[in-house]
Structures are given as structure tokens and as C-alpha cells.
């Protein structure tokens with residue numbers, strides 16, 4: 001057996017736990033740069049946080065100019081403000097875009113240079129000031145992961161900065177912070193979380209011969225499997241409920257807890273094909289990350305089915321399938337995910353997203369450029385398999401992918 005897990009030093013989950021943030025910050029610094037999601041700028045949450053920090057002897061400054069999907073220019077503005085303030089601790093309260101802004105501002109504050117100096121894996125040279133992250137979506141899992149995802153206007157696709165130094169020191173997850181998520185954000189961020197869970201659980205197997213520090217994303221291991229599958233169960237129990245009834249705190253809790261587990265799983269294991277192919281799809285259609293990965297995931301699962309029959313059978317059961325033969329369950333899994341996406345009103349075909357058919361071959365090639373993701377797929381993506389996935393996704397037809405391996409439903 002082989003197991004590796006990297007995570008924040010402390011994770012706190014539960015209703016009302018945001019009130020612990022000032023004390024957690026005060027243990028780590030005296031000048032807190034608070035990155036808050038614009039939807040929270042004038043909210044009592046921020047006022048309470050600042051009052052709590054002041055009472056704990058911590059000076060604070062608020063930055064609320066976060067831009068969704070994170071263009072590089074927004075990071076530079078945040079980093080300059082943090083440096084001018086002399087921040088020694090960062091607090092992020094918001095969606096993935098806000099948490100990733102805080103991560104990159106902390107990197108620039110510690111090491112200088114430009115955002116593009118850190119693109120790729122393992123290019124952050126050393127520790128950054130402690131980050132305390134409290135997500136308001138469920139979610140990217142960014143509160144526990146070693147990555148920030150950025151839009152660079154000189155590149156067509158998004159780009160990642162990944163390094164263990166980006167893992168927040170503390171993650172505080174308070175499901176009450178997610179109650180205000182509008183249904184579209186609940187759906188897209190929840191689809192992303194489910195995708196993290198499934199892609200990490202079915203990822204290429206971690207290699208015990210490689211040293212634990214050699215790669216940021218190292219494939220699935222026993223610990224990431226445990227978390228990934230449990231994440232599918234929790235998200236399946238909560239997500240559609242939270243989408244339909246935004247005030248349902250129990251559904252919000254289940255979904256946020258699921259996204260936390262999924263973040264822990266993929267923060268070590270990594271994601272795979274659906275994440276690789278979302279980059280070009282998002283670049284062309286300007287759709288949120290979660291919509292693209294949610295749409296693509298069933299098609300990627302269908303191609304992976306022969307290599308991951310047992311895992312897909314477990315996923316089908318976690319999604320509520322009745323017990324059946326393993327091969328049958330494995331073939332049901334992609335359809336069950338697609339049904340869940342439909343329940344969230346996430347489009348099921350690239351044609352529905354107005355993706356131009358003539359750019360499918362380009363998208364296949366572009367997706368493969370995210371090499372670490374393409375290689376982390378259980379069967380490494382090739383130009384041929386990537387195009388097959390995208391063509392089926394364009395037509396909205398899982399049957400074309402499943403029929404050759406025995407799926408007739």
C-alpha cells in the first residue's frame with residue numbers, strides 16, 4: 001500500500017466557525033491583508049472579522065477588487081497593496097478566485113517578480129506568509145490545495161501555479177458562508193468539486209518509487225482514494241438539494257464538506273482529462289471552470305471506464321445506483337454523473353455552449369499541452385482519445401464512447 005497526503009496544518013469545519021478566524025490569525029501575524037470576494041465587501045462578515053482582528057491586536061487592510069477567473073492584472077494590484085501595507089499574514093474569504101488571489105499576492109509579497117515567473121509546477125522558491133482561507137463556494141477546494149489558477153491575456157488558455165508552498169496554513173469552512181451562493185454559482189462550483197473527487201479517485205496510480213516531493217500532483221494513493229470516494233458520497237447527498245433550496249443549511253454543509261474532501265484528494269493526487277480539456281473550452285466559450293469540467297467529465301469517464309472498472313463501480317454506488325454487477329455499475333457511472341449535471345442545468349454538449357465544431361482538433365491539441373493533467377489520466381490522453389472525447393461531447397453522445405465497451409443503455 002502507498003499513501004501520501006499534503007494538507008493545511010489545521011482544518012476547521014462547522015457552522016459559525018468563521019468566528020474563530022481572528023484568533024487563528026493572531027497566532028500567526030500582526031498585519032493581516034484580507035482578500036474578500038466583492039459580494040462580501042459591505043457585508044457584516046467583513047466588519048465582524050476586522051473588529052475581531054482589532055480586538056486581537058491585529059491591524060488589517062481589506063482588498064475587494066477580486067476578478068472572477070483571476071486575470072493576472074488583478075493579482076498584481078492585490079500584491080502591490082499587500083506589499084504597501086506590509087502584510088505578514090493573509091486572510092482570504094470568498095470563492096476560488098479570491099483564495100487564489102490571496103495565494104498569488106502572498107507569493108509576490110514573499111519572493112517578488114511577476115506572476116508569470118511562477119507558472120507551472122514547483123517554481124515557488126520557498127515559504128510564503130501564512131494564509132488563512134475561508135471559502136464561500138463549495139467549491140474549488142482551493143482552501144486546502146497547492147495551486148492557483150490564473151487567466152493570462154497573452155495565453156489563450158488558463159495557467160496554473162502549483163507548489164506545496166501555496167497550501168494555506170489554515171482552512172476555515174463555515175457552511176453559513178455558502179448560503180448566499182446563487183444557483184448558477186452553486187451548480188458550477190459544485191460540479192467542479194465533484195470533478196475533483198472523481199478525477200482524483202480515478203487518476204493514474206501514485207508511484208511509490210518516486211520521492212514524495214518530486215511532483216506536486218503525484219497520482220492517487222490510499223489516502224486520496226479514501227477522501228475522493230467519500231467526497232462523491234457527500235456531494236451526491238447535498239449538491240442538487242442545495243441548488244434547488246439555497247437556504248438548506250444541511251445540504252450546504254454536505255456539499256461544502258464534500259468539496260473539502262475533494263480538495264484534499266486532488267491537492268495531492270491531481271486532476272486529469274476533464275480538467276485538461278476544460279482549459280481550451282473555457283478559453284473559447286468564456287464559461288466558468290466548473291461548467292466546462294462538469295460537462296466534459298462524463299465523456300472522460302466513459303473513455304477511462306475499461307481502465308478503472310472497480311473505481312467507477314464504487315462511484316456509481318456513491319451516486320445512488322442499486323447494487324449490480326461491477327461491469328454494469330462502471331458503465332452506469334458516466335450516465336449518473338451526466339444526469340446530475342442535467343439536474344444542475346449544466347449543458348451536456350459542447351454544441352450547447354456554442355463551441356465551434358471546427359475548433360475541436362485545436363482544443364484536443366491545446367488540452368494535451370496541460371501535460372501533467374493529461375498524463376495523470378488513468379489512460380494517458382493522446383491526440384486521438386482527446387479528440388474522440390471532444391467529438392462525443394460536442395454531439396452530447398455518451399453512447400458513441402460507451403457502446404464499444406459494452407454500454408447499450
Ligand SMILES: NC(=O)c1ccc[n+]([C@@H]2O[C@H](COP(=O)([O-])OP(=O)(O)OC[C@H]3O[C@@H](n4cnc5c(N)ncnc54)[C@H](O)[C@@H]3O)[C@@H](O)[C@H]2O)c1
Pocket residue numbers: 037038039068069070094095096097098100136137138139140141142143145146147148149150177178179180181182185188189192289290
Ligand atoms: N486553486 C484551486 O485549487 C482551484 C481549483 C479549481 C478551480 N480553481 C479556480 O477557481 C475559480 C473559480 O472559483 P469559484 O467556483 O469558487 O468561483 P469564483 O470565486 O470565481 O466566484 C464566482 C462568482 O460567485 C460570487 N460568489 C462567491 N461566493 C459567493 C457567495 N457565497 N454568495 C454570493 N456570491 C458568491 C463571486 O463574487 C463571483 O462573482 C476559477 O478561476 C478556477 O479556475 C482553483
Ligand SMILES: [Fe+2]
Pocket residue numbers: 140192195196275289293
Ligand atoms: Fe477544478
